[in-house]
Structures are given as structure tokens and as C-alpha cells.
Amino acid sequence: NAGVTQTPKFQVLKTGQSMTLQCAQDMNHNSMYWYRQDPGMGLRLIYYSASEGTTDKGEVPNGYNVSRLNKREFSLRLESAAPSQTSVYFCASRKDRASNQPQHFGDGTRLSIL
């Protein structure tokens, strides 16, 4: 049971470099999410996709872009990485946008920007 798969697991970038974090789910879920986790801050929503073909900004979208490639895949792109974007990034999926549904999380991507 793969669930939500994130790649890569670890990455080190230099300031100004770009990269794309990949996320795929095999649960036929409609909604997908990107969060960042920083010490003492909990999880903060970056972008979400309520359904295939739609994306919306979350709490902290600046410096990021997303693509909902298809129902399974939702990628997060850093166009010009900054040290403030050093964080652990989590992708999550949910059956649909109904608020009583739990979210299912991947194991995260640990990203360091030097």
C-alpha cells in the first residue's frame, strides 16, 4: 500500500536554484495539498488542489508554484530558492473536499537551501 509518495526524500540546493518536488497518490483521491513544516510552527498550507484541474493558494504561497498534472500527481516548484524556504515539505491527499474527510500524508521531503 503505497498511499502518498514524495520524491526526493532529501535535497540540498544553493540560493537561486530551482527544483520541483513530486507527489503522487494511488488512492483515487480528488483533493491534494502541499504543506511546509518548520519547528514550532506546525504545518502551514502552501497550495492545494480541491479537484483535478484546479489549484488555489493556501496560507504561505509566496515563492512557490504548483501543477496538478493529473488526478494522481501534484507537484510543487521553487523557481528561485531562498534560505527561508529551508523546511520539510509534506504532500497530502483527501478523498474529496468534504471537511469531515481526513488527509493522508507522504513521508516528506527535507529541503535545505544554502
Place this chain on the structure above:
Amino acid sequence: AQSVTQLGSHVSVSEGALVLLRCNYSSSVPPYLFWYVQYPNQGLQLLLKYTSAATLVKGINGFEAEFKKSETSFHLTKPSAHMSDAAEYFCAVSDPAYGGSQGNLIFGKGTKLSVKP
């Protein structure tokens, strides 16, 4: 706007002791509530959820939580702590009145649980 507060960023208990992790929410209507656990270097795993059925909710690994509307609380408990319970625990809330962005989860800042032998 919805918010959730977890009292205590760190909680330490002895093995076999009661675990009590506190969560309070702010909402004009009873929300949906979730507890997640995160083990080191892993993602978040759902422990239990409250979605307006029974107010006492049982979850995995012997945890349970009670929804108290009058206190706007959803505290997590376990009668007897095990070493394997050491992890970070997150409370999350969503508003049942809406779908879309208003139905997104809002997370507390987390409580790290340490279990002493």
C-alpha cells in the same frame, strides 16, 4: 477564522502514566476535529477523528479523545504510556459549514511527547 491551540509544546510522562495532550479550538459552530501523530522522520498518521457522531472517539494505539462543546476542547488521552508513544502530536480542525478552502485543515503547532522509562 478557525484556529486551534495546543497547550504545551513539550510534555513528558513516565512509562505507564496517563497521557493527556490538550487541544482547544475556536469556532462558531462545532467543527470536525482530528489528531495526528508524527514519528521522527516520518509523515503524519491519523490517530482519530471527530465528525459529530459520538463525543468520545477511540483511535489507534489505545488513544482516545473527548469532544466537549462547552469547553471547545478535544483533548487526547491514553491511560498508560508506552515508550513507543514518544512522538509529536498534532490537533487539526476544519469547519463543517463549508467546502472548498474553508474545509481545509488548520493545524495546531504540535506537542512533543517524551516517555521516560
